[in-house]
Amino acid sequence: MTESEPSWDFYRTFLAVLQQGSLSAAARDLGLTQPTIGRHIDALEAAVGAELFTRSQQGLLPTDTALVLKPYAETLASTTAALLRAASSSRDKVTGTVRISASEVIGTEVLPSILAELQAGYPDLVIELSASDAVEDLLQREADIAVRMVEPAHEALLSRHIGIIPLGFFAHRKYLERYGMPESIEDLQRHKLIGFDRQTAYIRMMRKRYPIFDGITLAFRSDHTIAQHNALRAGLGISFLHIPLARRAPDLVRLLPEIELPLDTWVVMHENLKTSPRCRVTFDALVSGLLDYVKGGTDGRRS
Amino acid sequence: MTESEPSWDFYRTFLAVLQQGSLSAAARDLGLTQPTIGRHIDALEAAVGAELFTRSQQGLLPTDTALVLKPYAETLASTTAALLRAASSSRDKVTGTVRISASEVIGTEVLPSILAELQAGYPDLVIELSASDAVEDLLQREADIAVRMVEPAHEALLSRHIGIIPLGFFAHRKYLERYGMPESIEDLQRHKLIGFDRQTAYIRMMRKRYPIFDGITLAFRSDHTIAQHNALRAGLGISFLHIPLARRAPDLVRLLPEIELPLDTWVVMHENLKTSPRCRVTFDALVSGLLDYVKGGTDGRRS
């Protein structure tokens, strides 16, 4: 009853065990040893008064309680990481690490040239880019700055509207030589289409706007956007693509120009970070680079 | 350069030093000793590569860097507290601690009777009530459930609309015997008014709706709502009050019934907590109790 608060390090160990699935693996991950990890878990279980794992000899199975606690531990981990990033940047100089979250397409195809220029201007700036379509939470400091395709709702977020990235249908010249040019939406039925594996909110919106797509079957599906782009460039089929991106690839031909979908874009940052020089310059660089990209500016050239 | 991540306990120590203002006080707070606290701070400063405090013999003065890191450390503290609350409640039974955030008026005058009934129904439930007009952040788990007077914006929050609590002018019978009954808004000029010390968003809204109040001077000001209520009950002057609250005090008389301000009310909870029995029953109890209160139900009687 008179027990004091457990060491916060136990939470780090707890999360590592959850993520790695065994005491030994967690020990390797944290640079500690297996007995230490075991003792941490024992101590944490005693402190919270609940079983966290059912021990077995091929690993540890988390209990329901452990799964309930997992998001809290994840918050702790992302917060400590954010704290260290914030600490690493001194007050006046642009140093330290900035973590950016963006979609796969933006992160892999658009940002590299923008960030290269930024890095050239600030050699002490370390850039961490998370290119994933899973949304990272700025409020929980999983990232410092994010490029978002939905309007940010929370008022604690400082956001800058970039504008609309237009999407259009494209195919490689080689593909068109073989299969011919589709002349109408209905004509797409006989073509090879490249698309997503799962339903996203954006795809549902598109289907609502162009109901014709409901009946179209896809010849190539992948959740991985880059795989789709490479399939497009390899001449596998027809796919949606950012129109500014297609300008960089001379062998890609725009199809059905009457179809154009908007991808509204924002750059978002937590308001508390606006006084941080490293975040400020990165935010500004992203805004200006993306504005150029949307306008189809020439500086988005690939290396 | 090959330094590993600092112990998470250092962040707890860091926050305690920030809050307490000295190594010695932080040591007392955490149940450690002053040399240990000093070593923790030294280690943390070495790990982040920045000075966190300027040492002096009457205490420690936080540097700018330390102030930047403070909110992160606060998030860590509230998250660990929330984790422990979550851990203390078992999966099926209503046990453990639930932390509720509400305004001073609601928390001190309205909730006690509701929570007493809840506690009677669930003896193993421990209720923690933060009655403060400072908003606690549900997203950062500073509280599990909140009673709010503004509509919740974030989509990760599960909210239930209660309705409008009407506010009206009241005075104690004794006061009216001495100063007479005001017959109009203009008549208030010659009366003793009780009100807030600072400008809140709600007060600005009220001034906009009844511009006449701009010219009125207050005879008694306090940021502390309870102090205002007690001043009202002591016959010091005229004040706004929840109309359902006034029903419980027979000596309070409603004035200027044509003036009635709305206080829109929600009960809000983080969506992740809806599967937690202790939060679920507390949420339901708050909703039902507050609905009764708004309707002026009879079960809101004070003990």
Added chain:
DNA sequence: CAGATGATATACATAAATGTATGACTGAGT
């Protein structure tokens, strides 16, 4: 079915963090 691999648990030695005791300094009050 034997052997390799990878898991947890335990015993013991070692390293690390903590506590105790003390000194030096500051500022407030007498």
Added chain:
DNA sequence: ACTCAGTCATACATTTATGTATATCATCTG
């Protein structure tokens, strides 16, 4: 001017946590 209560810093003893080595068990593989 002096005490007193407060602070931080340092030296040393002790407790605590960690690492090493080993035993035991399960699973997969040839």
